[in-house]
Amino acid sequence: xxxxxxxxxxxxxxxxxxxxxxAWQTLLISALSISGGTVVGIFFGWILSESKxxxxxxxxxxxxxxxxxxxxxxxxxxxxxxxxxxxxxxxxMAGVIILGVYTSALVASVARGGIESVGTPMRxxxxxxxxxxxxxxxxxxxxxxxxxxxxxxxxxxxxxxxxSALVSVLGHPELLKVARDLITRTQQPLLVLAVAxxxxxxxxxxxxxxxxHLERKWQS
Amino acid sequence: MNFxxxxxxxxxxxxxxxxxxxxxxxxxxxxxxxxxxxxxxxxLALLRMGxxxxxSWIATAWVxxxxxxPALFQxxxxxxxxxxxxxxxxxxxxxxxxxxxxxxxxxxxxxxxxFQAVPDTQMRAARSLGMSATQAYTRxxxxxxxxxxxxxxxxxxxxxxxxxxxxxxxxFRELAGETQAQAFKTFRIFEYFAVTALIYYVMVKMILxxxxxxxWRLFRY
Amino acid sequence: MIEIKELHxxxxxxxxxxxxxxxxxxxxxxxxxxxxxxxxxTLLYCINxxxxxxxxxxxxxxxSVHDKGTDLNKLRTKMGMVFQxxxxxxxxxxxENVALAPRIVKGKSxxxxxxxxxAQLEHVGLNDKIDVYPSALSGGQQQRLAIARALAMEPEYxxxxxATSALDPELVGEVLDTMRLLAEExxxxxxxxxxxxxxxxxxxxxxxxxxxxxxxxxxxxxxxxKPESAHTAKFLANVR
Numbered sequence: 001x002x003x004x005x006x007x008x009x010x011x012x013x014x015x016x017x018x019x020x021x022x023a024w025q026t027l028l029i030s031a032l033s034i035s036g037g038t039v040v041g042i043f044f045g046w047i048l049s050e051s052k053x054x055x056x057x058x059x060x061x062x063x064x065x066x067x068x069x070x071x072x073x074x075x076x077x078x079x080x081x082x083x084x085x086x087x088x089x090x091x092x093m094a095g096v097i098i099l100g101v102y103t104s105a106l107v108a109s110v111a112r113g114g115i116e117s118v119g120t121p122m123r124x125x126x127x128x129x130x131x132x133x134x135x136x137x138x139x140x141x142x143x144x145x146x147x148x149x150x151x152x153x154x155x156x157x158x159x160x161x162x163x164s165a166l167v168s169v170l171g172h173p174e175l176l177k178v179a180r181d182l183i184t185r186t187q188q189p190l191l192v193l194a195v196a197x198x199x200x201x202x203x204x205x206x207x208x209x210x211x212x213h214l215e216r217k218w219q220s
Numbered sequence: 221m222n223f224x225x226x227x228x229x230x231x232x233x234x235x236x237x238x239x240x241x242x243x244x245x246x247x248x249x250x251x252x253x254x255x256x257x258x259x260x261x262x263x264l265a266l267l268r269m270g271x272x273x274x275x276s277w278i279a280t281a282w283v284x285x286x287x288x289x290p291a292l293f294q295x296x297x298x299x300x301x302x303x304x305x306x307x308x309x310x311x312x313x314x315x316x317x318x319x320x321x322x323x324x325x326x327x328x329x330x331x332x333x334x335f336q337a338v339p340d341t342q343m344r345a346a347r348s349l350g351m352s353a354t355q356a357y358t359r360x361x362x363x364x365x366x367x368x369x370x371x372x373x374x375x376x377x378x379x380x381x382x383x384x385x386x387x388x389x390x391x392f393r394e395l396a397g398e399t400q401a402q403a404f405k406t407f408r409i410f411e412y413f414a415v416t417a418l419i420y421y422v423m424v425k426m427i428l429x430x431x432x433x434x435x436w437r438l439f440r441y
Numbered sequence: 442m443i444e445i446k447e448l449h450x451x452x453x454x455x456x457x458x459x460x461x462x463x464x465x466x467x468x469x470x471x472x473x474x475x476x477x478x479x480x481x482x483t484l485l486y487c488i489n490x491x492x493x494x495x496x497x498x499x500x501x502x503x504x505s506v507h508d509k510g511t512d513l514n515k516l517r518t519k520m521g522m523v524f525q526x527x528x529x530x531x532x533x534x535x536x537e538n539v540a541l542a543p544r545i546v547k548g549k550s551x552x553x554x555x556x557x558x559x560a561q562l563e564h565v566g567l568n569d570k571i572d573v574y575p576s577a578l579s580g581g582q583q584q585r586l587a588i589a590r591a592l593a594m595e596p597e598y599x600x601x602x603x604a605t606s607a608l609d610p611e612l613v614g615e616v617l618d619t620m621r622l623l624a625e626e627x628x629x630x631x632x633x634x635x636x637x638x639x640x641x642x643x644x645x646x647x648x649x650x651x652x653x654x655x656x657x658x659x660x661x662x663x664x665x666x667k668p669e670s671a672h673t674a675k676f677l678a679n680v681r
Contacts, residue, residue, distance in 0.1 A: 065421055068378075068382075068421045068424040068425065069382075069420045069421055069424075070382040070383075070385035070396065070420055071382075072385050072386060072388060072389075073385055073396060073399075073413055073416055073417050073420060076409065076413050077410065077413040077414060077417055080409045080410040080413065084225040084410050085225070086225075158288075162288075162289065162290040162291070163290070164290075165290035166292065166386075168292075168389075169388075169389065176290060176292055176293060176296070180296065180300075183296075188304075189296075189300035189301050189303055189304045190304045193293070193296060193297055193301050196293065197285075197293060200288065200289050200290065200293065201288060201289070204288055205288075339526075339528075341524060341526050341528045342528060342530065344491055344524070344528070345524060345528035345530075345587075346530075347491060347517065348491060348520075348522035348524075348591075349517070349521075349541075349542040349546060349590065350514045350515065350517040350542060350546040350547075350594060351514065351542060351545065351546055352514050355546070359541060359545060360530055363532045364530075364531065364532055367532065439532075440534075441531055441532055441534075441574035441575070441576055
């Protein structure tokens, strides 16, 4: 009886708080890299859609490489590159930058699809009304294209939220790194993993629900 | 900013055979996890479309867990999590189980979409010719589903190759694990990971190229 | 001979067929006309065993279709069926579309089933489309392919479910010509159709369905000339 109490006391309420803080780190890393990566990615996507040949062989090629190399390799590689060139970057910053660039590569192809989903006739219609190029972009291409690719963008964002777990290889105490340390200390892997899993669920579920809500609103 | 690092590529080049051998391990475990994932994914898809209630509930839980938690989390489950039940898998089986679990979850959704995309009337037409349900499935429905899920399946294989690099964290020496082991022996971390990044890139492009060639042969319609 | 006795069919609470009695003799061509939703197509599915029935009986050459012990797959080889949506198998070439069932259902050899397929494609006038995939065929050609596919099983009955309804107007003719050809060759046919010209010229008998009931059946001269039922008269007045 006493034994079992001692066994279960390994994971206490304090540890729940530690995991919650780690989940906050995960959220922070994800939010920063998703917002930064989205802005940059939309810009890249716009270049790709406007200059097919030059765009494809320059940034198109580079962005494709980011999608074809495991994120964990990219993290170790660039974190060490920062060290090599003498740039003092914390694991957190490095994680945000690398994850952000990775996000921008994914967003670029989504954004490009969105811009191209708005066909030439529709743009011509905009131009024929006397709208400038940027006015057409702002008032025609942007709202229509945004709705077309919004679900894909949500998919990218949820993917990045999950991928942020890999920043743990740089030693930053995000959710999964802390969970792993807690497992070593408490020897209660199932409980710790269940709580960590619940935190991931709690982070991603509202996003996918809100996205579904937005999609429904736009359809009606 | 002081730049006093000199690149040393020679040690990496010397270990290239080891890296290439490890990349074969990467391919092997990825392909194997795909085969297992396809088998289980098919069952999960069929269960979700019309299995007994509790089985379809399990299938849904599997699919949602695979899709909504980090792959690394799933890998941890197969290492530490199963350890709680006194089940200690070798690093190889931890990675294989983790990848297969993830593949099955994602593929199940692809398969479900594929089955729903083939009209019911195809089944009726096949049955009206006297085909049994099994014949109609294997000759008419599945070939059409296969075509629909072919590209998603290729993407999943690429994803499996990329995901297998997580093996590095649980100490299995496929390409990423081998790279890490070699890199930390020599402290040429950047050089090793740069070469490995290139190898991954080439592997992914090869898979996509072969898949495209195959699709020309497979689908003439 | 196809014998239908007191046939009732429900979709949930919906009573689709309300006691149908009908016999179709060998060599006969029967056309079934009526508004959509009158149960005509459902009747074909019941004859073929693609739909279960709730009451009554359907017998094909003395074998009860909905008996548990009946080998439906074997029975269905006696009845070719052509659908409104032609349902060609998109992953198979025209020849393979036709040759598949003789091979895997009837167990004919590969070369024999290809021979049969070739003959049937020629029969419906598609001899120049043998290696073409359905996506490259017009609707009319796909529907003729579907007819050839059914004929390759050497059926004794052919069931046509609004075979021309989904076709562009200019493609209807070629399919009706093929159906006429079959009728002339003595095939036993049940055609659910909206083509009144075809029903009048080709059929031995015409049946008019109204809300799940067979209102009237008789030779085309009777149905189109002096219908006994007021419903029939009204329907025909509207479609003309």
